[in-house]
Amino acid sequence: xxxxxxxxxxxxxxxxxxxxxxxxxxxxxxxxxxxxxxxxxxxxxxxxxxxxxxxxxxxxxxxxxxxxxxxxxxxxxxxxxxxxxxxxxxxxxxxxxxxxxxxxxxxxxxxxxxxxxxxxxxxxxxxxxxxxxxxxxxx
Numbered sequence: 001x002x003x004x005x006x007x008x009x010x011x012x013x014x015x016x017x018x019x020x021x022x023x024x025x026x027x028x029x030x031x032x033x034x035x036x037x038x039x040x041x042x043x044x045x046x047x048x049x050x051x052x053x054x055x056x057x058x059x060x061x062x063x064x065x066x067x068x069x070x071x072x073x074x075x076x077x078x079x080x081x082x083x084x085x086x087x088x089x090x091x092x093x094x095x096x097x098x099x100x101x102x103x104x105x106x107x108x109x110x111x112x113x114x115x116x117x118x119x120x121x122x123x124x125x126x127x128x129x130x131x132x133x134x135x136x137x138x139x
Contacts, residue, residue: 001137001138001139002032002033002037002137002138002139003032003034003135003136003137003138004028004034004135004136005133005134005135005136006028006133006134007131007132007133007134008021008024008131008134009129009130009131009132010048010129010130010131010132011126011127011128011130012123012126012127013127014123014127015073015124015125015126016064016067016094016123016124016126017122017123018060018063018064018120018121018122018123019120020055020118020120021041021120021121021132022055022111022118024134025041025104025111025119025134026110026111028134029109029111029136030109030110034109034136034137034138035106035108035109035138035139036107036108036139037106037136037137037138037139038103038104038136038137039104039105039134039135039136039137040101040133040134040135040136040137041102041103041104041119041132041133041134042100042101042132042133042135043095043100043130043132044130044131044132044133045131046092047094047123047124047125048095048121048122048123048125048130048132049094049095049098049099049100049121050100050101050102050120050121050132051098051102051119051120051122052113052117052119052120053117053118053120054116054117054118055116055118063098067094067097067124068090070093070094071089071090071097072090073087073090076089090124091124092124094122094124095122095124098122102119104119106136106138
């Protein structure tokens, strides 16, 4: 069995953002030379997410609005976590909703997606460096 591990780093200029990382992951898979296997993509920070969906800006705006309604940033005092001096409790909740990682099959050396599927990095407490693990395993 072969494997390849790489890390991507993101530092979004805004508190919340959705970044399409499909091309980054696709390049890592191609460089791995693995023809059949799995690709794990994992957000390595508890206020960031990895998810698969459509690359459509209106949908991303809908996600942002929906998440803010479910876990609004303000007022910060509504969250026990923020009593520790943090102000990012909402970001932890948003990450929990959107997920920690995805696993995509590799078939014939390529990510095996359904129609319109793309991989996204979701940032909910940005403006600092955060890492994403990409691990490719297979033959």
